[in-house]
Structures are given as structure tokens and as C-alpha cells.
Amino acid sequence: MPELPEVETVARRLRETTRGLAIRAVEVFDPKLDHLLGEQSPLDAGILDVVRRGKFLALLLDDDRVLVMHMMMSGRILVRRVDDPPDKYLRAAFTLDGQTQIRFCDPRRFGTARVIGPDDYKGFQSRLGIEPFSRHFTTRNLTRRLEGRTVAIKTALLNQSILAGVGNIYADEALWRARLSPLLPAGKLDHRQVASLVRAVRRVLRDGLKAGGTTFGSYADADGRPGENQQNLNVFRRTGRPCPRCRTAIESEVIGSRTSHFCPRCQRR
Numbered sequence: 001m002p003e004l005p006e007v008e009t010v011a012r013r014l015r016e017t018t019r020g021l022a023i024r025a026v027e028v029f030d031p032k033l034d035h036l037l038g039e040q041s042p043l044d045a046g047i048l049d050v051v052r053r054g055k056f057l058a059l060l061l062d063d064d065r066v067l068v069m070h071m072m073m074s075g076r077i078l079v080r081r082v083d084d085p086p087d088k089y090l091r092a093a094f095t096l097d098g099q100t101q102i103r104f105c106d107p108r109r110f111g112t113a114r115v116i117g118p119d120d121y122k123g124f125q126s127r128l129g130i131e132p133f134s135r136h137f138t139t140r141n142l143t144r145r146l147e148g149r150t151v152a153i154k155t156a157l158l159n160q161s162i163l164a165g166v167g168n169i170y171a172d173e174a175l176w177r178a179r180l181s182p183l184l185p186a187g188k189l190d191h192r193q194v195a196s197l198v199r200a201v202r203r204v205l206r207d208g209l210k211a212g213g214t215t216f217g218s219y220a221d222a223d224g225r226p227g228e229n230q231q232n233l234n235v236f237r238r239t240g241r242p243c244p245r246c247r248t249a250i251e252s253e254v255i256g257s258r259t260s261h262f263c264p265r266c267q268r269r
């Protein structure tokens with residue numbers, strides 16, 4: 001599933017190419033999206049900005065509404081020209097001024113695109129946790145959010161109401177970098193451990209963004225190109241291969257229904 005670096009990569013490209021343009025026509029090819037996009041009056045509005053929040057992409061429109069999209073497992077958000085060749089699994093197409101088209105494609109159809117009003121957008125924002133690239137992502141704030149939690153730190157990192165945008169790949173990579181066992185109880189981390197986790201999360205996300213995201217299957221940027229960060233990973237999906245730091249074989253274990261990858265030596269409990 002696309003995580004912060006992947007969604008941010010798409011958001012930046014969309015911002016660059018669509019900000020200031022207006023949505024002139026919407027075609028929906030999926031009944032599920034029809035419902036989400038058709039509830040309100042038809043979309044015919046200018047795009048003021050494109051922002052990312054957690055793993056969501058939001059197009060801020062000049063009629064105060066917001067088009068919120070989530071790629072989920074397999075979605076792609078592409079910027080094309082109207083007359084470009086068709087893309088597979090097209091679920092919705094937003095035609096903008098000057099023949100620019102935003103295409104939402106998704107073979108597995110878990111992705112969502114929804115138009116919401118300003119109040120719902122506020123509610124949506126408040127349900128999401130700290131943004132890792134914001135000044136609010138500090139040792140103090142993360143400690144506060146983890147306080148009293150008995151779940152494994154790995155599970156806490158995936159909780160979008162604690163920290164927004166981190167998923168399975170970057171959580172595993174950050175815990176390895178911080179030398180923390182994914183199984184440590186979240187509320188039991190000491191100051192030093194939380195501080196190194198904050199640094200590690202920022203670092204792995206920044207590296208991921210620099211490499212254009214991680215592609216293990218379907219993720220592609222807004223031009224349809226895969227990312228390159230899969231080449232830089234240290235533990236994720238490297239079970240049995242040597243830890244780049246100590247050469248011990250990487251292990252994997254299901255924690256909170258997600259497969260976690262870690263070095264049993266560097267990340268001792």
C-alpha cells in the first residue's frame with residue numbers, strides 16, 4: 001500500500017500540473033465511486049491546491065469542497081492528457097482545463113475518492129495523527145501519544161490516529177534503524193528510544209521520498225513510473241537475508257496481523 005513517500009510523490013506532481021486549473025467534467029466507471037462522488041452537486045470547481053495528509057491526497061477546491069482520495073492497496077492517480085492512450089482499470093476520470101486529465105485507476109477497487117464539505121474535512125483532519133514531516137513530530141508529542149499503550153510499537157506506528165502516513169514498509173525500516181524490537185510495548189519506550197524512533201521515522205520517509213517511493217507491485221507515480229526505494233530497504237521483505245549492520249539473518253513475524261521484518265540481534269527485545 002502506498003505510504004507517505006509514495007502519496008507525497010503523487011501529490012507533488014499533481015500540485016505542479018493541476019493547481020490553478022478547474023475540473024470541468026467527471027466520468028465515473030464504478031458504482032462505489034459514483035455514490036461517493038455523486039452525493040453532492042456535480043464537480044465543477046477550480047483546484048486551489050493539492051495536499052497530502054497521512055496516506056490521503058486532498059484536492060482543495062474553490063467552492064470550499066475537498067476531493068479526498070486514497071489509493072489503498074492498488075490504486076493509481078495519474079496525470080494524463082485527454083487523448084493519451086487509455087489506462088487499465090480506470091474507475092474515474094476528472095477532465096480539467098487544457099485537456100489535462102486526472103485518472104484514478106484501481107484493479108482491486110479498494111481505493112476511494114470522495115467529495116466532502118469543509119466541516120467533514122475538518123473532522124477528517126482531526127482523526128489523523130501527527131504528520132511526520134511537521135514540527136509537531138517531536139519526542140515529547142510522540143511519547144504523549146504512546147503513553148499507556150500496551151500494543152507492540154510496530155502496531156502503534158501503523159495506527160493512523162497516532163502517526164499519519166507510516167505503513168508496514170517504513171515502520172519496519174524505522175524500527176531497524178532505531179534498533180528497537182517491533183514487539184516492545186509502545187507505552188514502555190523510554191525517552192532515548194522514542195527520540196531515536198522519531199529520527200529514524202523521519203530519515204526513512206525522507207529517503208523513500210528521495211527515491212520516488214517504494215514499488216513492490218502496483219505503486220506508480222502520477223506519470224505511471226515505479227519508485228526506486230525498494231533497492232534501499234534493509235529489512236522489509238528480506239527474511240533470511242543478512243542484516244546490513246551485523247550479518248544476522250533477518251526474521252519475520254506476524255505482529256497485529258501484519259508481517260514484520262527485523263534483525264533478531266540489532267533489535268533484541
Ligand SMILES: [Zn+2]
Nearest residue numbers: 243246263266
Ligand atoms: Zn543486525
